[in-house]
Amino acid sequence: MSISRPGHQDNKKDATLSTSRIAVKPFPAIRKRITINSTEIQLFARYINDLTGIHIEPSKAYLLETRLGKILEHESCDSFTTFYYKAKADTSKIIEKQIIDAITTNETLFFRDASPFELLKHKILPEVFDKRSNKSVRIWSAACSTGQEVYSIAIILRELLGPVNGTNLKLVGTDISDAAIKQASYGMYNKFEIERGLPRERLQRYFESHGENWKIKDEIRFMTSFNRFNLMGSFAGMGKYDIIFCRNVAIYFTLDDRIKVFNKIADCLEPDGYLIIGSTESLTGVCPRFVPKRHLKSIFYQLR
């Protein structure tokens, strides 16, 4: 298997520049990047699949090299095999967590795809509140990454209900990545994250600036809670939810795992509850317990 190694090209390029008068070090600090062989690819693909459900095609070896290379170097391992056994033997699970943080794709943005949040505001929440005299609602974002999805939901709730005291509301975000959950519960975003999806008025109303970053205001933060949770594990003790967001995570799983996850989600949904999945995802052939329903430009699912 041939794997392109961008590091080497960079070296060459810089070397040509260094022919100029000023002394540019000939990069002694850059060690040769450790490459992964096909046995190791299998080893790690299986390991990561067991841990997270994430399916890695053997052709995507570069993904393992680029995402795990840093941890490997930090652990002073000389090959992916040594690194594998070191990670497996680490009973503190610290390396394992770092691998999970590195291998997950946390790509997300505020009000992603817009239409699910319109759906929530104009159809789902009014319907739920109509049925519940005390305006209580339980919402779960099942792979919330760094929290943008949860805070988008919270902002919609705040705009619909006014100041929310929280007793009738449960809005929980979970994710397998420790690092993602940590950022989510802190509620701090840099200017690139903030720029994406958030209109200026909402930014100014619900965030306060902290130097170069922005932090969600406490009135919104207090409506939410965040926990680490692996969708591959047991859902016992999760309770039932009125609304579940499970967007853009099952796309990384095999069909078999997708079937398992959506069946467990079906068990956690109230009989009249709502499920929202990613805009390019489909439940056809995945979970016949759900029926798709259309409202304007979006689709949501309910139990049969």
Place this chain on the structure above:
Amino acid sequence: MQALKILVVDDDPVTRSLLMKRLSKAECVVETAESGVEAIRMISNTYFDVILTDLMMPGGVDGIGVLETAKENNIKTEVILITAHGSIDNAIVAMKKGANDYLQKPINFDELILRLSKIQNLKHLMKNASDLRVAMETTEQVSSETIQHLEMTVAELQERMLTIRKTLERRDLPPGERIRMALAG
């Protein structure tokens, strides 16, 4: 790669023409301004990838003033300040205000070219990333419409099949009647 568009701001004509010559030779597109005031006028009319400005200039607008206007106008503009030898403290203040880099006089041109080539690489990467994002969003938009349409169509077809099966299985009707009803939907 596209050539960098650079504005050189310095009240000293020798520095200006030297920078002009060297940068043009390095295939940059260069314009010059004699003062902060002139620079500000130019910045508000044209986009520059990089502004190389002297820190201390007479005439009311110094390098910091140029920097602030440049950043207000377009955050993508990179600003490199040129400071007199030994005035690092000023340079640090400037960096805090958003300058991307500083150079000390006398200017080492090789160093300058090296930094510019880094900026050019970075701009190129940023353009790639933003192109990718746009391409991805377009793909996502189109495929989500297709998928949602398919999802609804499959669900409707499944319902229809179910009704047809039920009709065909009705024992209370003669077979011909069942078929007629099933076809009628």
